Amino acid sequence: MPQVYINQLSQHAGEEVTLKGWLYNMRASGKLLFPQLRDGTGVVQCVVFKKNVPEEMWESVKSLGQESAIVIRGAVRADERAPGGYEIDVSGVEVVQAVEGYPITPKEHGTEFLMDHRHLWLRSRRQHAILKVRHTVVRAVRDFLDNDGFTLCDTPILTPAACEGTTTLFEVDYFGDEKAYLSQSGQLYNEATAAAFGKVYCFGPTFRAERSKTRRHLTEFWMVEPEMAYATLDDVMNLSERFISSIAGRVLEERGEELKVLERDTAKLELLVPPFPRLPYDDAVKMLQEGHERGELETRFEWGGDFGAPDETYLSSKYERPLMVHHYPAAVKAFYMARSPERDDLALGVDVLASEGYGEVIGGGERATSLAFLEEQLKLHDLPREAFEWYLDLRRYGSVPHAGFGMGIERCTAWMCGIEHVRETIPFPRMLYRLRP
């Protein structure tokens, strides 16, 4: 008797099969039992008729609690009454472990309770669907970059100093005599590998010790950062468009079932094809100020600042597609950003604001090439020169225009799924006040 997975059942209609999994839920009706089996690929309803099975088997199945581990043998039959279209006429059951008192019941639960039981919550349909979408987002990211000539060059997680010097870092004791920090970006190292390989990317966990408590924040998240030698701001914007569009396409193609479970409006994802609107910062400020005059925004936005969450939401609400805002004031961007040749106070940076109010999903731009400029910037930002000496070498030996961006996997996944909070898009979220499980 072949062992099959639930997502292959349609290929085995009429056959006797073996399924190995866990009891998802069970309904009973007199001499009938409807155990629902979950095996990691899906859920299938099984049917047990009392008179068709031995008495002891009937009794043992009847008493099984939610999430009991079981192996079921039976015939696959197409049936309209069954959720999923197929059901199993059970002829044999092996109880691997009978379970009593599984904490997560089919009814409603609060966030705190579910997060405390995250290790079990992952088994539920919705969480399963979200993490399958994440899996596809990650594969789409890798496939896109690999097929586009990028080389994976991962950057260190333990680093000697801040990459950008601004945000808060997690500090680690490094054998007593030195301090190390968990990486908040692979950016600077990417510039080194880009000079070696041309087009590179790093993809790994990133750590930000910000005391942020919003639906868009995690203290540990995954970020993919492509970097290209001999590239400009325009190249970054072109790449961003194709990148997001290819991810959305893959999710639509491979995760239709999951998007249905999540009740995602897929029309919104179908819109994610180039070109995306491009808006200079100056024009964005005008839009925000006009919005304030019309009473659509509480506070008047002044030129020179970085956008707050309400500003981002307002701007992106004016477009159906993601909005690329570029040419920010240099003062609000990182020290390594290149300046506009026309206006020295503007940085060649771009933020991609996701549609539907999902906020900044990509941030990037063109990097400064001049040694003298960067030496000055390090001083202005009060950064330790010694720690950046290797980085300055990149400007001494074959410095060329280069550019890249970073995209947060969890923000992207939350957007694709159409869910409220990034905490559900990573198996074990790390947040302010949440380190367990």
Next chain:
RNA sequence: UCCGCAGUAGCUCAAUGGCAGAGCAUCCGGCUGUUAACCGGAGGGUUGUAAGUUCGAGUCUUACCUGCGGAGCCA
């Protein structure tokens, strides 16, 4: 760090300052097609912690703890 909201049965939530309640889950019983099944019964409580006001506090006051939402900051 700041602002707001919340904490009562395993879970989700009720309860004018006056007897601690319901649904689900669990256990027992019924039902041959259930779809979050349904019907009947049973068990289940230091009302987040500490102090205070009061004849009397789940309810009012103060502090603390925990969580949620938001701001700043960011991907």
